[in-house]
Amino acid sequence: MLQNTAIMLNHTSNLFLQTMFFLSHTRNDTIVDEIHNLESPWNGKDVYNKTQVQTLDNRCYGEYGCYSLKYPWTNDARTLSQFPEDPSKMKPTYCLYTRHNPTQCQPLEHQNPETIYDSFLIPSHRTYIISHGFLEDGDRPWIKELTRQLLIKEDGNVIVNNWGVGSSPPYTQAVANIRLVGYMTAVLLNTLRREVGVRTEYVHLIGHSLGAHLSGYVGNTLYTVFGLKLGRITGLDPADPYFSGTEPIVRLDPTDATFVDIVHTDAAPFVKGGLGMGEPIGHLDFYPNGGENQPGCDQGVFKFIHVEKGSIVKGLRKYLGCDHIRSYEYLTESINSRCPFIAVECDSWTNFTAGNCFNCLRNGGLSCAKFGFNAVKHRNSQLLALGKSVYNTVYDSKPFKYFLITGDKYPFCRYIYRVTVNISNSTLSQEHRGEVGKFSIEIHGTKGRTEFMSLFKEQHYEPGSEHRQVVGGAGVGHITNITLRWEHEMSMNILTWRFEPALIYVSS
Structure with missing residues (x-):
């Protein structure tokens, strides 16, 4: 229920954001129609009209130059274009x-x-x-x-x-x-x-x-x-x-x-x-x-x-x-x-x-x-x-x-590590036929250790398979060892039910 609520709130925020954005627009269809009826091939060279000529689609502000509403300032990606407001304002x-x-x-x-x-x-x-x-x-x-x-x-x-x-x-x-x-x-x-x-x-x-x-x-x-x-x-x-x-x-x-x-x-x-x-x-x-x-x-x-x-x-x-x-x-x-x-x-x-x-x-x-x-x-x-x-x-x-990769709060900076996990292809691993679950890793070094970092998405790990991911964590200096954590969670899905402890065989 909490997860569904969070998703609903996130979608609502996006809708609210878009609504506020579009409410902050005004559209003058008369001006737009006038603009689209004007032929204005742009040669990519003249940025401003330095002749200071005022027209329906060109407005000048003295020492601050002239501004056109012709292409490329109005096009398929920008169907509405307006003049800047007066410098005095x-x-x-x-x-x-x-x-x-x-x-x-x-x-x-x-x-x-x-x-x-x-x-x-x-x-x-x-x-x-x-x-x-x-x-x-x-x-x-x-x-x-x-x-x-x-x-x-x-x-x-x-x-x-x-x-x-x-x-x-x-x-x-x-x-x-x-x-x-x-x-x-x-x-x-x-x-x-x-x-x-x-x-x-x-x-x-x-x-x-x-x-x-x-x-x-x-x-x-x-x-x-x-x-x-x-x-x-x-x-x-x-x-x-x-x-x-x-x-x-x-x-x-x-x-x-x-x-x-x-x-x-x-x-x-x-x-x-x-x-x-x-x-x-x-x-x-x-x-x-x-x-x-x-x-x-x-x-x-x-x-x-x-x-x-x-x-x-x-x-x-x-x-x-x-x-x-x-x-x-x-x-x-x-x-x-x-x-x-x-x-x-x-x-x-x-x-x-x-x-x-x-x-x-x-x-x-x-x-x-x-x-x-x-x-x-x-x-x-x-x-x-x-x-x-x-x-x-x-x-x-x-x-x-x-x-x-960054963290979720200040300080944001993170060091990046590439982690490779190889699932064993041993006889025991093959007899077990893999397992469903998720990994996390803690990296230890000469200057400290990282927090536990999630690896991969929850999935079925086949014997002999290799899995690799880049993660971000604190700087630890020279890496000395790691702690690899494995979690198996049962849910309403019958495929996750286990009557014995869930096992995963890792070779490296």
């Missing part, structure tokens, strides 16, 4: 934080260079820009913690892009607004370069959900309008609705920065509650736990309310968006963690967990990468191995998919 703010002012905002305004001169900005140091997603603002606790960890890591500049006014419903309007906010952010970066010498190749943008695609627009505008190239963009579970299946210019893509890395944590189909994209869209795409369902996110809503100290609103928000927000929780932990967050290149989660890709020596030692903040080191190694400069602004490469 949007008014994104850019708060600078440094080690001199780690918690006190210093507003930066590109139209008022004095705010830049009078700030603690250090032009020669690395600059980070954090952008939130839909229904959020720059004052979120996760942004404060991410800022804190970045400033612990290095004496850099952290700029929080607060576009909260533009992130309000309807969702389709927020989708349109990030085009303008991306342009405005690019204008600010160009001003920082012009006024105090900030180098955009040392700028790292970090965006969550819609903020990931917003960061892509920043990089695209810098390159096409100002001739500048961003150093890095980290996309944290980039939003799927209205971006999946679109042209690269509409979403975050590898051309938006010298290095683009993506964290996928909520890539289940949208109809099943997934909010993030599943397709690889960066240079390195990381899929923690397969990229769809994260450990610890399958708990009941009341557990989340308890964690949030009784707050129903906060608890419900975390419950509904748990998989989606894991992306920034994982990244934040990776910044200063001593645990390496090792990820392995593989073509699928199934092959990864089956141990078919478990070899860091493949491809010249480039088959394993550090996930998160330190992923750039792996990308640099890839380029050097290919004989390319890490400072190249443009290069072609296929996307690389990496998989890793």
Whole structure:
């Protein structure tokens, strides 16, 4: 009964989430019909109409460029497209934080260079820009913690892009607004370069959900309008609705920065509650736990309310968006963690967990990468191995998919182990004809031991069969021994009934 109840609650939450999403939309069928009746072949070169001509499907905002509703901004994957709201309404703010002012905002305004001169900005140091997603603002606790960890890591500049006014419903309007906010952010970066010498190749943008695609627009505008190239963009579970299946210019893509890395944590189909994209869209795409369902996110809503100290609103928000927000929780932990967050290149989660890709020596030692903040080191190694400069602004490469395992709560980082269990083919084992049950393992080493970790699904184990799985657990140093546990559970299924102790024969 408890299991059925949990499943029902989970399905109800997905339905609730989808209902809220669609209620946050508005549709103007007149505009859509007008758009579909217009012929607009896109040549892939002109990003904005620089002639500032206002038409039914083109709107301009002075120094912030022009915005088209023609293809590819409206297509089969995005049947409704809107103009961004006016800059005077949007008014994104850019708060600078440094080690001199780690918690006190210093507003930066590109139209008022004095705010830049009078700030603690250090032009020669690395600059980070954090952008939130839909229904959020720059004052979120996760942004404060991410800022804190970045400033612990290095004496850099952290700029929080607060576009909260533009992130309000309807969702389709927020989708349109990030085009303008991306342009405005690019204008600010160009001003920082012009006024105090900030180098955009040392700028790292970090965006969550819609903020990931917003960061892509920043990089695209810098390159096409100002001739500048961003150093890095980290996309944290980039939003799927209205971006999946679109042209690269509409979403975050590898051309938006010298290095683009993506964290996928909520890539289940949208109809099943997934909010993030599943397709690889960066240079390195990381899929923690397969990229769809994260450990610890399958708990009941009341557990989340308890964690949030009784707050129903906060608890419900975390419950509904748990998989989606894991992306920034994982990244934040990776910044200063001593645990390496090792990820392995593989073509699928199934092959990864089956141990078919478990070899860091493949491809010249480039088959394993550090996930998160330190992923750039792996990308640099890839380029050097290919004989390319890490400072190249443009290069072609296929996307690389990496998989890793995390825990269900902080600290999330886990070491990965490949476990192989061989069922004995001895006479006794053959006479017993196998058994139904499940294994778990505890690994012991010079620096401790793991918790018991489940192995395989409950199944019938035939004599002479081999079973292999990759699991995640605490680091134990050099492995000394293991404890293998076997469990047989009887149920209403008559095939599980035993009148003698259930036995399993393991050879190794």
